[in-house]
Amino acid sequence: MTRALDIPTARRRYVTVCVLFWLPVGLTIAPLILLFTERGMTMAAIAGFFAAHSLTAAALELPTGGLSDVLGRRVVLAAAGLLNLAAITLQGLGTTPWLLGLGMALMGTARALSSGPAEAWYVDTVHAHSGPGAELRTGLARGSSATSAALAAGTLLGGALPWLLGLGPDLGARLGEATSGLVLPLSVPLLLGAAVEVAFVLYVLTALREPPRPAATLRDVLRGVPATVAGGLRLGGRDALVRRVFLSAGAAGSALATIELLTPGRAAALTGASESGAVLFAALACAGFICSGIGSHLAPLTARLAGSGERAVLVSLGISASGLLLLGTTAAFTGVGSMVLAATAYGLVYLGLGAAGPSENDILHRRVAGAGRATALSVQSLALQLVGALTGLIVGVLPPGPLPWLLGGTALLAGALLWVHRSGPTPPTPAATAQPHTVPSFPSTVGSDPRQSDDGQ
Structure with missing residues (x-):
């Protein structure tokens, strides 16, 4: 990148990334547990799936944050999108416990990868354009608002699509029969989310410009990630x-x-x-x-x-x-x-x-x-x-x-x-x-x- 993006452009791109990443997550909120039940999973199995998600995200949260600081924001965010694409596809089409559990674990990995790079990219870009004293709160607020809006819209759409498919005579049954039971009405919101994930990855790769980083070898990564993780813990x-x-x-x-x-x-x-x-x-x-x-x-x-x-x-x-x-x-x-x-x-x-x-x-x-x-x-x-x-x-x-x-x-x-x-403010x-x-x-x-x-x- 030869010239830093101006702040309005960076803000728009950051908001777009927030929408494209969280809309697929919103699409899964309403149908996911019902879909697992429709596949014959017990509540104990479903609880295990969600535990796989939470434990994977927690275990990888710090290492993946360090990875973003070493390799760059864009590549890690694109990797999160690809993992989410695989996860949602497995959840939408999987019929066995191990496939569904793998999908939830991949989603947890994507969650860990995505927890910092987009926001860090926005702050880096604003600082590169206007210096470290630039106002950040407005852009961060708009990104957070966009995330909430995407989740709200996804929740409504994900709940409505299976219901709308059920309005037609035997439409759901014909859909399952045509796909040998792989695609059910409850699968449709997840597959739509997978399509949005493709758009997310393409947008990240083309829109989130960042300056080149020093070439990172495998040794750099292995040495740099633990150091950055330790620094994050020491900072607190x-x-x-x-x-x-x-x-x-x-x-x-x-x-x-x-x-x-x-x-x-x-x-x-x-x-x-x-x-x-x-x-x-x-x-x-x-x-x-x-x-x-x-x-x-x-x-x-x-x-x-x-x-x-x-x-x-x-x-x-x-x-x-x-x-x-x-x-x-x-x-x-x-x-x-x-x-x-x-x-x-x-x-x-x-x-x-x-x-x-x-x-x-x-x-x-x-x-x-x-x-x-x-x-x-x-x-x-x-x-x-x-x-x-x-x-x-x-x-x-x-x-x-x-x-x-x-x-x-x-x-x-x-x-x-x-x-x-707290006392009065002073410079950063x-x-x-x-x-x-x-x-x-x-x-x-x-x-x-x-x-x-x-x-x-």
């Missing part, structure tokens, strides 16, 4: 602001695990049947994505009104925690009033999390050198996943009622309180000015805790 230990970002991600993971595990059962209890509960859950999931997108879109305004990005995180996580605590207090009640309160609280959880994310990541990018940016994002994602998994295990053994909800709400409230005791740490084009690693020292300007200017 040395820099108080980065540590708060990581801990806040863990609190968000606890909240998401709580709400995602408990909402389907609560929806079924409200409607009186699993089928109607599934429809209500799909509607709630879509509404949650929309609220998250609205929150992300409002993140720059929230930071301006709050006076800094740090106070914006405090306010946003506080709103989200209040929603989850309200869900807990209404869990023991029935009736129209409690349902309205619960739906409002559900929206507040996602609205607050959506508003907090861009400000948290703006803070993170101002503290981390370009050579370790994707790794830092992977550490953040790992914190979310690991704390979420632990919370899920605890929630699973707690008695039904308000207590499990209150556990997640308390964890999120603790994440918000991390941002209470010099480490954030490091260029992202060297192999590999984090700077050996980071400022003790300098405050950075987070007013969005």
